[in-house]
Amino acid sequence: MDDLYYHVDGELVPADSATVSVRDRGFTYGDAVFETLRAYGGDVFRWDAHAERLADSAAALSLDHGLSDAELKRRVDETLRANDLDDAYVKLSLTRGVQPGKLTPDPDVDPTVVVQVKPLPPGGTASAPIWDDPATLQTVKTRRMPDDALPSQAKTHNYLNGILARIELRVADADEAVMLDEAGNLAEGATSNLFFVADDALCTPRLDGPVLPGITRAEVLDIARAEGIPVREGEFAPDDLRGADEAFVTNTTWEVRPVETVDGIDVGGGPVTTLLRRVYDARVERDHYDGAASDERDHYDGASAE
Amino acid sequence: MDDLYYHVDGELVPADSATVSVRDRGFTYGDAVFETLRAYGGDVFRWDAHAERLADSAAALSLDHGLSDAELKRRVDETLRANDLDDAYVKLSLTRGVQPGKLTPDPDVDPTVVVQVKPLPPGGTASAPIWDDPATLQTVKTRRMPDDALPSQAKTHNYLNGILARIELRVADADEAVMLDEAGNLAEGATSNLFFVADDALCTPRLDGPVLPGITRAEVLDIARAEGIPVREGEFAPDDLRGADEAFVTNTTWEVRPVETVDGIDVGGGPVTTLLRRVYDARVERDHYDGAASDERDHYDGASAE
Numbered sequence: 001m002d003d004l005y006y007h008v009d010g011e012l013v014p015a016d017s018a019t020v021s022v023r024d025r026g027f028t029y030g031d032a033v034f035e036t037l038r039a040y041g042g043d044v045f046r047w048d049a050h051a052e053r054l055a056d057s058a059a060a061l062s063l064d065h066g067l068s069d070a071e072l073k074r075r076v077d078e079t080l081r082a083n084d085l086d087d088a089y090v091k092l093s094l095t096r097g098v099q100p101g102k103l104t105p106d107p108d109v110d111p112t113v114v115v116q117v118k119p120l121p122p123g124g125t126a127s128a129p130i131w132d133d134p135a136t137l138q139t140v141k142t143r144r145m146p147d148d149a150l151p152s153q154a155k156t157h158n159y160l161n162g163i164l165a166r167i168e169l170r171v172a173d174a175d176e177a178v179m180l181d182e183a184g185n186l187a188e189g190a191t192s193n194l195f196f197v198a199d200d201a202l203c204t205p206r207l208d209g210p211v212l213p214g215i216t217r218a219e220v221l222d223i224a225r226a227e228g229i230p231v232r233e234g235e236f237a238p239d240d241l242r243g244a245d246e247a248f249v250t251n252t253t254w255e256v257r258p259v260e261t262v263d264g265i266d267v268g269g270g271p272v273t274t275l276l277r278r279v280y281d282a283r284v285e286r287d288h289y290d291g292a293a294s295d296e297r298d299h300y301d302g303a304s305a306e
Numbered sequence: 307m308d309d310l311y312y313h314v315d316g317e318l319v320p321a322d323s324a325t326v327s328v329r330d331r332g333f334t335y336g337d338a339v340f341e342t343l344r345a346y347g348g349d350v351f352r353w354d355a356h357a358e359r360l361a362d363s364a365a366a367l368s369l370d371h372g373l374s375d376a377e378l379k380r381r382v383d384e385t386l387r388a389n390d391l392d393d394a395y396v397k398l399s400l401t402r403g404v405q406p407g408k409l410t411p412d413p414d415v416d417p418t419v420v421v422q423v424k425p426l427p428p429g430g431t432a433s434a435p436i437w438d439d440p441a442t443l444q445t446v447k448t449r450r451m452p453d454d455a456l457p458s459q460a461k462t463h464n465y466l467n468g469i470l471a472r473i474e475l476r477v478a479d480a481d482e483a484v485m486l487d488e489a490g491n492l493a494e495g496a497t498s499n500l501f502f503v504a505d506d507a508l509c510t511p512r513l514d515g516p517v518l519p520g521i522t523r524a525e526v527l528d529i530a531r532a533e534g535i536p537v538r539e540g541e542f543a544p545d546d547l548r549g550a551d552e553a554f555v556t557n558t559t560w561e562v563r564p565v566e567t568v569d570g571i572d573v574g575g576g577p578v579t580t581l582l583r584r585v586y587d588a589r590v591e592r593d594h595y596d597g598a599a600s601d602e603r604d605h606y607d608g609a610s611a612e
Contacts, residue, residue: 006328019325020333022312022399022420027326029465030336061466062473089407093328101395101424103465103497104472104481114328118407143454146488148447149467158464159335159409160367161455166410167368175410182452182488191409 007079007115015116024112026095030157031105032112033057036252037090039080040123040288044090045252047073049215053155054094060154063096065111072113079115087122089253090115093157120253124285134260134269135249137189138174139238140165144187144210152210162190176249178241178262181209186236192251193217196244196259197272201230203240216250223279229272238263246270256280311388313381313421318388321422330418332401336463337411338418339363343396344558345386346429346594350396351558353379355521359461360400366460369402371417378419385421393428395559396421399463426559430591440566440575441555443495444480445544446471450493450516458516468496482555484547484568487515492542498557499523502550502565503578507536509546522556529585535578544569552576562586 006018025031034057035050044050051069058065076090095112096105120130142165150158165177177190186205188194193214195204202224205211224231241247247259247267256277258269312324331337340363341356350356357375364371382396401418402411426436448471456464471483483496492511494500499520501510508530511517530537547553553565553573562583564575 008328015329016327018328020328021322022314022324022326022422023321024333027330027333028399028463029469030463031466031469061470091407093334101397101422103468104475105469107476116328116407141454143452145451145455146449148449148488149451149455150470154466156466157334157336158466160337160460160462160464162409163335163337163411164367164456169410170413182454 004117005079005082006117007075007113009112009114010075012078012082018114018116020095020112020114021098023098023101024095025097025099025105026093026112026157029103030159031061032093032095032157033061033063034091034093034155034157037076037092038120038123038252039085039088039090040284042080042086043288044073044076045284045288046215046219049218053153053213053215054092057154057156058094060151061096061156062105062107063094063109063111064107065094065109067094067111067113075113075115079117083117085117085119087120089118089120091117095157122289123255123281124289125281127281129255129257131254131257134258135176136174136260137176137178137241137247137249137262138169138172139178139180139263140168142168142177142179144179144181146182147210152212155212165190178238180238184237185209186238186241187211189249192249192254192257194241195220195248195250196241196267197246197270198240198244201232202272203232203234203236203244205236206233209235214250216252216255219280219283220250220256220276223276223283227275227279242267246273248273248276310423311385312423313385313419315418315420316381318384324420324422326401326418326420327404329404329407330401331403331405331411332399332418332463335409336465337367338399338401338463339367339369340397340399340461340463342558343382343398344426344429345391345394345396346590348386348392349594350379350382351590351594352521352525355524359459359519359521360398363460363462364400366457367402367462368411368413369400369415369417370413371400371415373400373417373419381419381421385423389423391423391425393426395424395426397423401463428595429561429587430595431587433587433590435561435563437560437563440564441482442480442566443482443484443547443553443555443568444475444478445484445486445569446474448474448483448485450485450487452488453516458518461518471496484544486544490543491515492544492547493517495555498555498560498563500547501526501554501556502547502573503552503576504546504550507538508578509538509540509542509550511542512539515541520556522558522561525586525589526556526562526582529582529589533581533585548573552579554579554582
């Protein structure tokens with residue numbers, strides 16, 4: 001299929017032969033946590049924030065895996081280097097491993113760690129977005145999983161809720177789902193956080209709802225505050241988004257992606273979205289291409305862009 | 307680990323080397339459906355009902371796998387025969403397979419089918435239960451996933467909701483969780499359906515709540531009706547179960563398992579539970595050991611009881 005190497009259970013293996021046991025709880029139950037990471041110039045963006053969220057996810061599942069952040073980072077870096085990749089998508093998964101066949105997990109865990117990568121174009125100020133077009137959003141009937149069923153701060157391999165939302169888009173001409181909470185308020189996209197601009201304020205659903213604390217979400221809020229843009233984290237109705245002056249969605253690979261339409265209604269980007277994108281790119285440039293990471297960038301200069 | 311053979315993607319393979327790609331959506335997202343089956347005397351109990359539910363699960367996920375019930379049955383039977391197993395636990399899983407790395411599934415599916423087995427003692431009138439003791443139940447804080455987030459009629463590899471419920475039992479001296487729906491009504495156990503006897507009627511949460519339509523549940527209701535026991539499928543409060551005259555839980559491997567206590571309150575089995583267990587065993591005996599299946603039983607007479 002391709003010549004990539006993945007990291008599985010401590011070993012680098014060709015992607016085509018990267019497997020897990022069918023007895024692994026990651027397969028049997030989706031009993032696993034993960035992070036989607038973005039490498040720019042040979043180094044992972046906001047590793048510390050991702051490592052902290054991975055730890056929160058594991059804690060939410062009482063998954064005491066015993067691996068240090070440094071060890072996980074080492075495996076990610078080793079995978080990037082083995083593939084000569086400076087600019088890449090990285091998925092780091094950590095499962096509860098193989099245990100005797102019963103649902104109740106044993107507290108004693110021998111985790112399975114999987115690192116998958118694929119090449120992406122560079123980021124920063126000279127970058128082109130990795131998405132082809134602005135997002136078209138559609139509100140779906142599938143409701144975001146409530147926190148008392150599965151805590152939203154846990155990023156897990158139980159992803160059917162988002163898949164069902166995306167399947168609803170097949171009949172609509174849309175590429176991201178707007179998911180509501182059980183009360184009918186805006187929650188998030190299937191793989192993104194929602195933002196919009198109303199009354200000159202940047203608005204986004206607050207984290208006490210079933211909303212993943214996105215790393216890009218936090219970065220965008222930090223940029224907005226630094227730029228003096230008023231921020232409202234709150235409880236919002238679908239109509240707030242449909243009637244917004246601007247809207248965008250965020251995740252680690254899309255970064256800041258403007259929204260063209262919501263439920264067929266034109267919304268579009270605008271000056272706030274453009275400013276946030278520019279500053280985001282500038283931060284990536286500063287941290288990964290101009291600044292401290294430039295040595296590593298030279299070091300990995302043989303990276304292929306396949 | 308053992309000398310079992312599993313069936314993976316059309317091939318029989320030693321269980322220790324039974325794997326799926328880390329790119330398989332069954333691993334990445336828990337994007338898979340399954341059935342837990344019970345083989346008695348060489349043949350699967352209520353195969354037609356399980357096959358129908360598997361089809362319902364796949365339909366709920368828009369997973370159009372293209373495999374006939376007969377082909378799935380063939381793989382199950384082949385696995386039982388390869389292991390010389392007459393009496394066994396069987397887990398049949400069907401994933402959406404490997405697809406390019408994005409959440410939105412491609413309608414064109416090359417499914418991965420996995421059959422895992424392990425030996426169990428025979429069932430029927432001469433059988434001993436496979437559980438050691440009656441169940442001790444504990445009501446947990448984790449709520450059953452609502453239907454509008456993930457339909458309860460779909461039996462999927464997204465099992466963290468039940469795992470979180472079971473983890474809550476670590477501090478209690480209990481072995482099955484009583485899960486409530488979002489409104490606080492009784493839903494089901496983490497891996498079982500709930501039954502209790504009150505005012506001489508057999509009561510169980512109705513299926514319009516987030517309740518899996520258990521095959522054993524349906525069998526028990528059928529037995530109750532045949533025996534003239536009044537049946538109430540309804541909406542019940544946790545106190546209805548705690549104050550019941552008798553209670554039991556059901557699933558394919560436990561069959562009918564009496565409940566000793568609920569939240570530390572003695573409930574226990576009783577005449578209705580005992581009657582239902584006896585008739586259940588008699589039906590297994592009739593269908594799998596005395597009747598039509600006896601030829602096959604002889605045929606597999608070399609079965610090991612390891």
